[in-house]
Amino acid sequence: MTEYNGWTNKATWKVNMELLGDYDTELFYGRIDSIKKDNNIPPVLYISSTEKETVLDDLTKHLRNYLDCLILPMFDPFRDCNYREIAEHIYNDYYTNLERK
Numbered sequence: 001m002t003e004y005n006g007w008t009n010k011a012t013w014k015v016n017m018e019l020l021g022d023y024d025t026e027l028f029y030g031r032i033d034s035i036k037k038d039n040n041i042p043p044v045l046y047i048s049s050t051e052k053e054t055v056l057d058d059l060t061k062h063l064r065n066y067l068d069c070l071i072l073p074m075f076d077p078f079r080d081c082n083y084r085e086i087a088e089h090i091y092n093d094y095y096t097n098l099e100r101k
Helices: 010-038 049-070 076-080 083-100
Strands: none
Touching: 010 049, 010 076, 010 083, 049 083
16 A cells, blocks of 8 residues: 555545535544543643543544444445544644644
8 A cells, every 4th residue: 555645545534525524623622531531631731642642543443433433334435534644634633723822
């Protein structure tokens, strides 16, 4: 597999751009807050790498479940999607938005 538009592969890029987009990405911001609360991670801008891994692991699972229920099982080309990369993208957007506030 080769990189595509800065993403791991074309499937990951397509899922992020065409199925999620900016609107659905923001739906996961609340999930990040819930994950942090459930794992007693403080609601601060900077968290430890261990806490970040906890958030990303849970967010990746949640993202995969969301997309599998939405549409992905019907589309074989998306089987190579890198859910972790999209979770990291959402996570980074979330914290970028917090920094701007």
